[in-house]
Amino acid sequence: MPPLLSIRDLRTWFPIRRGLLARTVGYVRAVDGISLDVAERETLGLVGESGCGKTTLARTVLRLDPARSGEVFFEGRDLLRLSGRDLNCARRRLQIVFQDPFASLNPRLTVMDLLTEGLLHHGLIRRRQKAEAAAALLNDVGLSPDALHRYPHEFSGGQRQRLSVARALSLRPRLVICDEAVSALDVSVQAQVLNLLLELRERHGLAYLFISHDLSVVRHLSHRVAVMYLGRIVELGRASDVIERPRHPYTRALVSAIPRVGCDGRSRIVLQGDVPSPANPPPGCVFHPRCPCAVPRCSQTTPPLEPLADEPDSGRLVACLRAAEI
Amino acid sequence: MTLLRIDDLTVTFQGDEGLVTAVERVSLDIAPGEALGLVGESGCGKTVTALSILCLVPRPPGRIVSGRIWFHGRDLLSLPLAELRAIRGRAISMIFQEPMTALSPLQRIGRQLAETLLLHRPLSRSEARRCAMDWLRRVGIPDPPAAMQSYPFQLSGGMRQRVMIAMALMLDPELLIADEPTTALDVTIQAQIFDLIRARRRSDTALLLITHDLGVVWEMCSRVAVMYAGEIVETAPAADLFRQPLHPYTAALLASLPALVPPGARLRPIPGQVPSPLAYPAGCRFRERCPLAFERCAEHPPLRQAAQRLARCWLVNEDPETTP
Numbered sequence: 001m002p003p004l005l006s007i008r009d010l011r012t013w014f015p016i017r018r019g020l021l022a023r024t025v026g027y028v029r030a031v032d033g034i035s036l037d038v039a040e041r042e043t044l045g046l047v048g049e050s051g052c053g054k055t056t057l058a059r060t061v062l063r064l065d066p067a068r069s070g071e072v073f074f075e076g077r078d079l080l081r082l083s084g085r086d087l088n089c090a091r092r093r094l095q096i097v098f099q100d101p102f103a104s105l106n107p108r109l110t111v112m113d114l115l116t117e118g119l120l121h122h123g124l125i126r127r128r129q130k131a132e133a134a135a136a137l138l139n140d141v142g143l144s145p146d147a148l149h150r151y152p153h154e155f156s157g158g159q160r161q162r163l164s165v166a167r168a169l170s171l172r173p174r175l176v177i178c179d180e181a182v183s184a185l186d187v188s189v190q191a192q193v194l195n196l197l198l199e200l201r202e203r204h205g206l207a208y209l210f211i212s213h214d215l216s217v218v219r220h221l222s223h224r225v226a227v228m229y230l231g232r233i234v235e236l237g238r239a240s241d242v243i244e245r246p247r248h249p250y251t252r253a254l255v256s257a258i259p260r261v262g263c264d265g266r267s268r269i270v271l272q273g274d275v276p277s278p279a280n281p282p283p284g285c286v287f288h289p290r291c292p293c294a295v296p297r298c299s300q301t302t303p304p305l306e307p308l309a310d311e312p313d314s315g316r317l318v319a320c321l322r323a324a325e326i
Numbered sequence: 327m328t329l330l331r332i333d334d335l336t337v338t339f340q341g342d343e344g345l346v347t348a349v350e351r352v353s354l355d356i357a358p359g360e361a362l363g364l365v366g367e368s369g370c371g372k373t374v375t376a377l378s379i380l381c382l383v384p385r386p387p388g389r390i391v392s393g394r395i396w397f398h399g400r401d402l403l404s405l406p407l408a409e410l411r412a413i414r415g416r417a418i419s420m421i422f423q424e425p426m427t428a429l430s431p432l433q434r435i436g437r438q439l440a441e442t443l444l445l446h447r448p449l450s451r452s453e454a455r456r457c458a459m460d461w462l463r464r465v466g467i468p469d470p471p472a473a474m475q476s477y478p479f480q481l482s483g484g485m486r487q488r489v490m491i492a493m494a495l496m497l498d499p500e501l502l503i504a505d506e507p508t509t510a511l512d513v514t515i516q517a518q519i520f521d522l523i524r525a526r527r528r529s530d531t532a533l534l535l536i537t538h539d540l541g542v543v544w545e546m547c548s549r550v551a552v553m554y555a556g557e558i559v560e561t562a563p564a565a566d567l568f569r570q571p572l573h574p575y576t577a578a579l580l581a582s583l584p585a586l587v588p589p590g591a592r593l594r595p596i597p598g599q600v601p602s603p604l605a606y607p608a609g610c611r612f613r614e615r616c617p618l619a620f621e622r623c624a625e626h627p628p629l630r631q632a633a634q635r636l637a638r639c640w641l642v643n644e645d646p647e648t649t650p
Binding site: 050187189 | 368468484485513514515516518521540546586587589594595
């Protein structure tokens with residue numbers, strides 16, 4: 001079966017303009033040659049630190065940011081080459097939940113209008129069916145129908161995030177992109193929303209592209225995990241493999257950097273320095289200036305994302321020249 | 327021995343919708359050299375507690391209704407401003423969550439550091455600059471002379487936080503207050519910052535670490551105080567608290583962490599929401615969300631002592647010797 005979403009060698013570069021004539025003097029390579037698949041009903045976690053390009057990747061897939069090159073196949077059609085009615089139609093099946101539930105809900109619309117805006121736009125319901133449709137969605141995300149005539153500001157952060165999820169689900173999507181969807185919430189509320197996402201996944205057979213910087217949340221929800229660094233994927237594989245037995249030096253440092261109850265920090269790999277600028281990425285492996293395992297050839301050759309020789313059937317891909325020896 | 331004692335602190339804020347009690351009757355001790363974690367979810371009053379120590383609560387709208395904060399036999403809350411300034415930054419220093427708002431955007435880093443030194447130490451300008459440069463090196467800034475000449479916006483978030491740490495530690499404070507020092511930073515940078523605080527803090531410098539991240543507390547702190555809805559609900563040695571939380575809120579908080587259950591399993595969130603600070607319910611403030619609530623919870627529980635621990639719950643048996 002072909003994957004639901006298939007990203008092929010995607011690049012999103014933002015021009016840097018200078019001077020009076022706003023000449024392009026360079027590019028910020030936010031997404032720089034990424035290939036990924038998400039299968040039906042699969043949750044793919046996408047992790048990485050701020051500025052690594054996770055959000056740009058999501059926005060490019062949704063055509064909210066322009067791609068420079070590459071392909072994004074969704075249900076067999078290349079989203080980057082669709083326009084007008086076809087794009088509109090494809091977007092129905094591909095929804096997003098944003099990080100900040102305070103910024104992503106229109107404060108002037110009632111909950112009923114918020115939840116049914118998409119349905120009306122796509123002509124899926126008539127105006128007189130709004131209340132009924134919205135009440136069903138509220139029920140789906142565990143909110144009471146009393147909410148219908150209230151405005152977003154009357155809800156707490158966790159409840160607003162439930163509203164964002166309900167809105168995303170209103171068009172019966174097959175893939176929902178969650179961009180740091182639980183990151184702004186306190187842990188006790190975060191757990192409520194994570195449970196909701198798990199329930200909805202089972203009930204509606206959803207696939208998620210779950211973007212987060214929080215590895216424990218990603219591990220909890222994802223079947224497979226992709227690790228991004230400076231616009232590229234450095235490791236991709238089953239969640240248990242990538243997070244419990246990471247092979248790329250960056251994934252190792254990332255996993256070991258998280259303070260966890262019950263683990264001591266003595267085995268921590270503390271990376272030196274900061275993430276370089278994506279406007280001027282280092283040559284060769286983009287991670288080599290901070291990598292504790294780097295050797296001279298790492299600054300000359302860009303490592304391909306490829307299977308490991310010692311576990312060819314795990315489905316894991318690692319972009320490291322020294323993956324086999326370290 | 328106690329370095330700092332917060333005694334019965336109550337702080338209110340006059341908001342648009344009414345009077346908010348941000349912190350209510352909080353008492354807390356910090357011993358010399360101790361690392362105390364103050365944890366809780368957003369809005370529980372942990373930052374206001376920390377700001378009160380240095381009298382940094384904006385007044386108005388804030389008002390310190392009651393309480394004393396004892397430091398070397400003096401109440402910081404009733405100290406004249408001049409004496410308070412002599413303590414701020416020297417005996418007690420603070421690191422904030424967002425270094426960009428804590429550093430002046432208009433002055434070069436070197437000048438800001440040197441000024442802090444000159445304010446508290448009898449140094450010449452060049453000695454102060456040398457000392458500042460030395461500290462920038464000690465906090466791991468790659469090119470200290472260049473950093474001295476930089477403005478805060480020219481540095482990354484991690485580098486700015488290093489500057490804050492240098493500024494906070496260079497006068498050898500007796501107490502370092504760190505309010506979510508790494509929340510705005512990535513995990514690999516967070517690891518660097520905690521590594522640095524651990525390595526550069528003198529053994530007799532106490533640390534008050536305010537965080538919402540229980541993993542951070544586990545790693546950095548020897549004792550923990552948990553806040554909920556403006557009150558302290560539990561204090562305990564860190565290892566004991568994580569092994570066996572006494573207050574149902576602490577237990578529920580630990581149970582809601584995804585790292586502590588198998589992947590894909592249902593988490594156990596705390597039902598309901600934190601009560602509004604405009605109208606805290608009578609009785610135990612956690613009662614409506616508590617799986618163990620019973621009749622007596624309608625009465626407000628005091629902090630009850632069990633061994634080295636305190637918990638604001640009627641179910642805590644005050645004398646541990648008689649527990650079955």
